Amino acid sequence: MRKITSFLLVVFLSASCTSSNSDGDDDDGDKTPLAAPVEIDGKWGYLDKAGKTAINPLFEDAKDFKEGLARVQLGSKWGYIGKNGKMAIKPQFDWAGELQEGLALIRLGSKWGYINKTGKIAIKPQFDYADDFQEGRARILLGSKWGYIDKSGKIAANSQFDNTGNFKEEPAGIKLGGKDGYANKIKKTAIKPKFGNAGRVKEGRAGIGLGGKDGYAGKSKKTAIKPKSDNAGRVKEGRAGIGLGGKDGYAGKSKKTAIKPKFDNAGRVKEGRAGIGLGGKDGYAGKSKKTAIKPKFDYTGDFKEGLAWIQLGGKYGYIDKTGKIVSKPQFESAGDFKEGRAWIQLGGKWGYIGKTGNIAIKPKFDYAGDFKKGRAWILLDGKWGYIDKTGNMVTNP
Numbered sequence: 001m002r003k004i005t006s007f008l009l010v011v012f013l014s015a016s017c018t019s020s021n022s023d024g025d026d027d028d029g030d031k032t033p034l035a036a037p038v039e040i041d042g043k044w045g046y047l048d049k050a051g052k053t054a055i056n057p058l059f060e061d062a063k064d065f066k067e068g069l070a071r072v073q074l075g076s077k078w079g080y081i082g083k084n085g086k087m088a089i090k091p092q093f094d095w096a097g098e099l100q101e102g103l104a105l106i107r108l109g110s111k112w113g114y115i116n117k118t119g120k121i122a123i124k125p126q127f128d129y130a131d132d133f134q135e136g137r138a139r140i141l142l143g144s145k146w147g148y149i150d151k152s153g154k155i156a157a158n159s160q161f162d163n164t165g166n167f168k169e170e171p172a173g174i175k176l177g178g179k180d181g182y183a184n185k186i187k188k189t190a191i192k193p194k195f196g197n198a199g200r201v202k203e204g205r206a207g208i209g210l211g212g213k214d215g216y217a218g219k220s221k222k223t224a225i226k227p228k229s230d231n232a233g234r235v236k237e238g239r240a241g242i243g244l245g246g247k248d249g250y251a252g253k254s255k256k257t258a259i260k261p262k263f264d265n266a267g268r269v270k271e272g273r274a275g276i277g278l279g280g281k282d283g284y285a286g287k288s289k290k291t292a293i294k295p296k297f298d299y300t301g302d303f304k305e306g307l308a309w310i311q312l313g314g315k316y317g318y319i320d321k322t323g324k325i326v327s328k329p330q331f332e333s334a335g336d337f338k339e340g341r342a343w344i345q346l347g348g349k350w351g352y353i354g355k356t357g358n359i360a361i362k363p364k365f366d367y368a369g370d371f372k373k374g375r376a377w378i379l380l381d382g383k384w385g386y387i388d389k390t391g392n393m394v395t396n397p
Helices: 007-013
Strands: 004-006 034-040 043-048 053-059 061-066 069-074 077-081 087-093 095-100 103-108 111-115 121-127 138-142 145-149 155-161 172-176 179-183 189-195 197-202 205-210 213-217 223-229 231-236 239-244 247-251 257-263 265-270 273-278 281-285 291-297 308-312 315-319 325-331 342-346 349-353 359-365 376-380 383-387 393-395
Touching: 034 053, 034 061, 043 061, 053 069, 061 095, 069 087, 069 095, 077 095, 087 103, 103 121, 121 138, 257 273, 273 291, 291 308, 308 325, 325 342, 342 359, 359 376
Parallel strands: none
Antiparallel strands: 004 034, 034 043, 043 053, 061 069, 069 077, 077 087, 095 103, 103 111, 111 121, 138 145, 145 155, 172 179, 179 189, 197 205, 205 213, 213 223, 231 239, 239 247, 247 257, 265 273, 273 281, 281 291, 308 315, 315 325, 342 349, 349 359, 376 383, 383 393
């Protein structure tokens, strides 16, 4: 039988170093029904959602489609194919990234540049390193200094910084002379380097460190929340975890603390709830100062699609946002909900439950993954395949 290895599985099982050019979903609005790339007998191709071969396995490597094109490796060179499987940009690059904001990062020899969707060189390979475009800017390395370019290739911020971050909710982090600050999209520095450390901007705030204490900077030159916490996390859904005197709490977007530090640990806010620990038990905090779900569980997961897994007495189950048990703790292992299904392990076998808490696909697999675009990979008798949401095989192991 032919060996079929899901690209998703390879990513899941292998630990690899990646650049910011991560593989993602095709978000160009094209609904051509392609599943993830697959390896068949040592070559890569593509399956459709019925599990049939859509693009024959011809490539040494193949990635997901992005903005209508997928990068593929043929021999030692990289190029791009369209969803009809035809070569759109012939393999000619020593490395190629996915399209981002209409441009793709490529490498020729030791220099980095950019091409457009037709394969034409948009920005000549001239940089010692470069990243994807984000919000119209890309960070580049020239010699030992970092800067930013716009989509025409013009220098938007001179190569003067010891290090830089990507633009994500402008401004972007910079480092100069051992101090951190922020740059905006023009050549001026938005916040001069003065902090001991500076994090990414999230929801209008970025964690900063000064004199051994952490706080938050806003998008202007003023500090939104002065450094006074022992540690400060990223803002998520209007709240950020902070630590003070060995206890954790939450800061809001104003200078006031939304929830005073009182927990043994505090996680990120997901869907209006954040995992917290108190007295050896886990529960959830809401967006107000009141505890949303009292700490009573051994472990808790993030809320996804309105439900979260919890562990109690060595078994896993699921609760809703009020803390009500939707599926009683009975499973050996449990995952997050994706597309209305969550994988669970029961009696040594893997299956899926639905959002009512009932078994949707009977546990019979040796291993199982998350659903993506209506399909999930499974392991059965040492072979990998795909199932649909009813549990029917669309690609036999």
